Amino acid sequence: MKWAAFLSTAFIAILIILYEWPKLKQKSAKDKLALVSLLLIGLLLSMFHLQEMAGPTSWIEAFFRPLGEFMER
Amino acid sequence: MEKGKISSLQMAFMLYPTIVATAILGIPSVTAKFAKTDFWMSPIFASFIGYLTVYLAVKLHKLYPGQTIIQYSEQIIGRWLGKIIGFLFLSFYIQVTGLIVREYAEFVVDSFLIDTPIIVVMASMVLLCAFVVHGGLEGLGRGALLFIPVFLIPQIILFILVFPDLEFKNIFPVLANGVMPPLKGSIVPGGWYTEFFLISFLLPFLVDKKKGMRYGMMTVFAVMATLVIVNLVVLFVLGPTTSSKVYPLMNVARYISFADFFEHMESFIMAIWVVGAFVKISVFFYATALGTAQWLKLTDYRPIVWPLGIFIVITGFWSISNSMDLERYNVNAFPFYGAVIQTLLPLLLLLIAMISNKNKKNKQSNTTDAPMK
Numbered sequence: 257m258k259w260a261a262f263l264s265t266a267f268i269a270i271l272i273i274l275y276e277w278p279k280l281k282q283k284s285a286k287d288k289l290a291l292v293s294l295l296l297i298g299l300l301l302s303m304f305h306l307q308e309m310a311g312p313t314s315w316i317e318a319f320f321r322p323l324g325e326f327m328e329r
Numbered sequence: 330m331e332k333g334k335i336s337s338l339q340m341a342f343m344l345y346p347t348i349v350a351t352a353i354l355g356i357p358s359v360t361a362k363f364a365k366t367d368f369w370m371s372p373i374f375a376s377f378i379g380y381l382t383v384y385l386a387v388k389l390h391k392l393y394p395g396q397t398i399i400q401y402s403e404q405i406i407g408r409w410l411g412k413i414i415g416f417l418f419l420s421f422y423i424q425v426t427g428l429i430v431r432e433y434a435e436f437v438v439d440s441f442l443i444d445t446p447i448i449v450v451m452a453s454m455v456l457l458c459a460f461v462v463h464g465g466l467e468g469l470g471r472g473a474l475l476f477i478p479v480f481l482i483p484q485i486i487l488f489i490l491v492f493p494d495l496e497f498k499n500i501f502p503v504l505a506n507g508v509m510p511p512l513k514g515s516i517v518p519g520g521w522y523t524e525f526f527l528i529s530f531l532l533p534f535l536v537d538k539k540k541g542m543r544y545g546m547m548t549v550f551a552v553m554a555t556l557v558i559v560n561l562v563v564l565f566v567l568g569p570t571t572s573s574k575v576y577p578l579m580n581v582a583r584y585i586s587f588a589d590f591f592e593h594m595e596s597f598i599m600a601i602w603v604v605g606a607f608v609k610i611s612v613f614f615y616a617t618a619l620g621t622a623q624w625l626k627l628t629d630y631r632p633i634v635w636p637l638g639i640f641i642v643i644t645g646f647w648s649i650s651n652s653m654d655l656e657r658y659n660v661n662a663f664p665f666y667g668a669v670i671q672t673l674l675p676l677l678l679l680l681i682a683m684i685s686n687k688n689k690k691n692k693q694s695n696t697t698d699a700p701m702k
Contacts, residue, residue: 265639272635280632287627294636301643311647312424317662324661327516 258305265302269295330622330630333467334536337544343473344528344545346480347612348379348552350605351432352521353559354576354598359660360560361572364514367504368571369564372556374515376549378672379522383545385675386529390541392682398529398675399623405682414674415624421670422620423637425524426613427644428655428663430455433606434645435652440579441599451642458611459638462618463631466534469611479604483597484555488562490587490594495565518556520664525549526671530616614641 272295280288317324335343360368386398393401398418403411434450442450461469504511525545532541563577566584571577582594618637622630649655 268639269636276632276635283628283632286625287629287632290625290627291632291636294633295639298636298639298643301647302639306643306647307650309648312420312644313428313658314648316424316666317658320662320665323665327513327661 258303262299262303265299269299330628331466331534331619333465333470334534335466335470335531337535337537337540339470339474340528340531340535340541341544341548341551342477343470343531343608343612344525344548345551345555346473346476346605346608347527348521348524348548349555350480350602350609351429352518352552352556353578354436354602355432355656355659356518356521356556357560357563357577358572358574359517359656360514361564361577362514363516364511365506365572366500366502366564366569367511368514369500369557369560370511371514372518372553372560374512375518375522376553378519378668379525379549379552380546382523382525382672382675383528383542383549385672385679386526386532387542387545389675389679389682390529390532392679392686394538395533397533397620397623398526398678399620401682402678405678405685412624414678415620417670417674419617419620419624421666422613422617423640424644425663425667426610426617427641427647428649428658429606429610429613430641431645431649431655432659433602433610435655436576436602437599439652440576440595448642451645454606454610455614455638455642458607458614459634461611462615463634466531466615469615472611473608476604476608480601480608483600484559487582487585487594487597488558490585490591491562491566491581493587494584495562496568497565499565499568500561516664517660520659520667522549522552523664523667523671526675527612527616529675530619614638617641 273292276291280291357368360371364371389398389401390396393404396404399415402414402418405411406414430451431447433454434447437450438445438447461472525548528541528545532538535541559578563571563581566581567574567577574580576598579595579598582598585594586592614634614637618630618634621633621637625633627633649658
């Protein structure tokens with residue numbers, strides 16, 4: 257767990273909520289739900305040591321491995 | 330959802346820096362690794378996938394006018410499969426945007442802001458682009474139009490100043506090992522050309538929709554011409570050593586010493602890079618934000634611009650610990666991933682759409698009361 261990254265992301269998320277909430281008030285519940293859930297996913301991801309973790313980028317690289325080997329030859 | 334309108338010229342000026350900005354810096358050396366001294370031909374071969382991609386995007390938009398890929402993929406192959414296709418596109422665009430931000434920041438930190446933490450460079454660029462995307466498509470289009478001189482003039486000045494140093498004999502031998510090495514070298518720039526599919530997100534908002542195809546094709550040609558000129562200049566100055574440089578155009582710019590006065594021209598490259606990366610990230614970011622909002626069927630894309638910004642910074646870091654990882658990904662995986670998502674998938678969608686439209690028409694002409702499905 258990286259506290260600095262997590263806390264700064266949480267701080268940014270609060271700023272975003274404060275900035276967008278007044279405008280979102282008259283909009284549908286779906287819009288609010290989308291904003292909050294996207295922020296929560298972002299917050300969740302910021303807790304990990306992402307640079308050393310397997311993720312979309314390394315999965316795609318593994319998926320295209322045969323073609324990647326052709327490029328390295 | 331998007332009330333702004335852009336002209337097709339603005340679309341062209343949004344797309345041109347989008348492809349050229351990152352392609353002129355790192356790509357010449359990558360291409361030179363495969364094609365040796367023939368790497369100036371590779372952008373020409375690679376451009377065919379660009380023409381194809383623009384053609385597919387425009388054709389699909391003609392069948393489903395006023396919609397983006399996220400919307401019409403649901404109409405073509407049904408709701409759930411369409412959602413899956415939409416998810417593939419969105420995950421692709423979020424991840425690619427993150428990697429572009431990382432690439433931009435790696436270059437800035439590597440060459441200029443050596444002591445600055447990379448997260449600061451990345452986050453400030455994403456914040457800036459988030460404001461532009463939040464402002465809407467019209468602002469982005471006008472900004473791109475405004476910035477095009479800042480993007481083009483330094484390039485022209487650079488080419489004029491480097492002219493006395495060009496060694497034209499570096500071009501030989503031409504095609505010493507046949508046509509295969511430049512063809513293999515064209516795979517990586519081909520990945521960049523597939524990014525032209527972004528016009529799928531811009532076409533619905535054109536004022537002059539009929540010119541979309543022409544301007545799209547012209548942009549592909551302009552990108553090809555720029556890349557060929559850049560590659561030739563790099564080849565004429567650096568010769569066979571191009572493949573050993575990380576950013577060959579930077580080396581060319583540092584090489585300039587004109588009348589003992591015009592030196593340290595790398596600041597020009599910096600100007601091109603920052604402006605180009607800004608337009609590029611904004612266009613990708615816009616496509617991501619609009620696409621996500623359409624995918625989730627929201628009323629507006631503006632609120633979700635900010636959380637997507639966080640996503641973009643996160644994917645810029647995810648499983649990439651240094652610039653070597655990034656370059657390996659850009660060579661080994663991105664060209665294929667980009668071609669699969671941005672050219673093959675649209676091609677499939679277009680074929681399915683054309684076949685099902687034909688069936689519908691046949692049914693309508695043959696039977697009057699047959700159910701429509």
